[in-house]
Amino acid sequence: MRFKDRVALVTGGGRGIGAATAQLFAREGAKVAVSDLDEGPAREVAVPISGLPIACDVSDRGQVERMVERTVKELGRLDILVTCAGVIRDNLLFKMTDEDWDTVIDTHLKGTFLCAREAQKHMVEQKYGKMVFLSSTSALGNRGQANYSAAKAGLQGMARTLAIELGSFNVNVNTVAPGFVETRMTRATAERMGVDYEAFKLGAASQIPLRRVGQPEDIASVIAFLCSDESSFVSGQTVYVRGGP
Numbered sequence: 001m002r003f004k005d006r007v008a009l010v011t012g013g014g015r016g017i018g019a020a021t022a023q024l025f026a027r028e029g030a031k032v033a034v035s036d037l038d039e040g041p042a043r044e045v046a047v048p049i050s051g052l053p054i055a056c057d058v059s060d061r062g063q064v065e066r067m068v069e070r071t072v073k074e075l076g077r078l079d080i081l082v083t084c085a086g087v088i089r090d091n092l093l094f095k096m097t098d099e100d101w102d103t104v105i106d107t108h109l110k111g112t113f114l115c116a117r118e119a120q121k122h123m124v125e126q127k128y129g130k131m132v133f134l135s136s137t138s139a140l141g142n143r144g145q146a147n148y149s150a151a152k153a154g155l156q157g158m159a160r161t162l163a164i165e166l167g168s169f170n171v172n173v174n175t176v177a178p179g180f181v182e183t184r185m186t187r188a189t190a191e192r193m194g195v196d197y198e199a200f201k202l203g204a205a206s207q208i209p210l211r212r213v214g215q216p217e218d219i220a221s222v223i224a225f226l227c228s229d230e231s232s233f234v235s236g237q238t239v240y241v242r243g244g245p
């Protein structure tokens with residue numbers, strides 16, 4: 001019960017890594033606001049864990065303000081923010097449209113900025129807070145992902161900066177950078193490439209030292225560690241969770 005009496009807000013909580021994180025927080029005693037673009041997936045995850053489902057497009061300032069306000073009003077406070085909301089719009093540079101760029105940057109980078117700015121108001125006041133942003137191994141460079149890798153590298157810089165700015169208020173800010181994880185996102189990549197998903201996973205696993213792809217729970221457990229008081233002297237770090245170095 002590491003999160004007893006804590007309130008967590010997870011964006012992109014209706015699916016994949018966000019859903020596994022929300023479920024783990026709830027199992028360990030937290031009250032959880034499960035936010036997603038659409039109410040349906042948010043509700044599907046929130047209801048069984050007695051959480052609060054919130055529909056929110058994280059790239060929209062007004063919606064983010066209302067999401068944080070509702071969380072605090074209905075669950076009493078805000079201790080933990082995990083930003084999992086994400087999209088991919090992969091394309092080689094010469095085919096990447098302005099819209100592909102803007103959608104990815106707005107969701108990951110601006111979305112996390114808006115959520116963090118709202119969340120810090122409450123965390124600074126109570127002198128307690130944990131933020132974890134979802135980065136990716138793509139931050140190190142990945143063919144066809146100029147938009148996504150720029151956003152994911154940007155999140156690492158943002159986390160380091162916020163760790164410096166918010167440290168004196170006892171707020172920890174870190175990023176987790178997964179490799180290949182079995183979710184709708186990697187399924188969509190296989191579909192786009194016209195590759196069978198099972199074959200796609202096998203191919204990815206053969207390149208990973210631990211010889212398997214990640215599951216959402218593999219990432220959720222590291223996020224939970226960084227949101228717990230066991231890691232209270234860890235801030236501004238990126239933890240790569242990809243089955244190898």
Ligand code: NAP
Pocket residue numbers: 011012013014015016017018035036037038041056057058059083084085086087107111134135136137177178179180181182183184185186
């Ligand atoms: P996922 O299963 O696709 O879940 C992401 C969720 O975010 C979806 O429910 C999606 O809604 C939602 N979303 C998209 N745009 C949004 C917006 N503007 N506002 C609010 N929510 C929005 O993806 P995942 O694999 O769990 O990924 C979670 C995070 O980990 C992402 O940031 C991703 O970039 C990162 N990551 C994933 C992997 C991987 O291999 N899966 C690897 C490295 C990093 P819709 O489904 O309706 O679009």
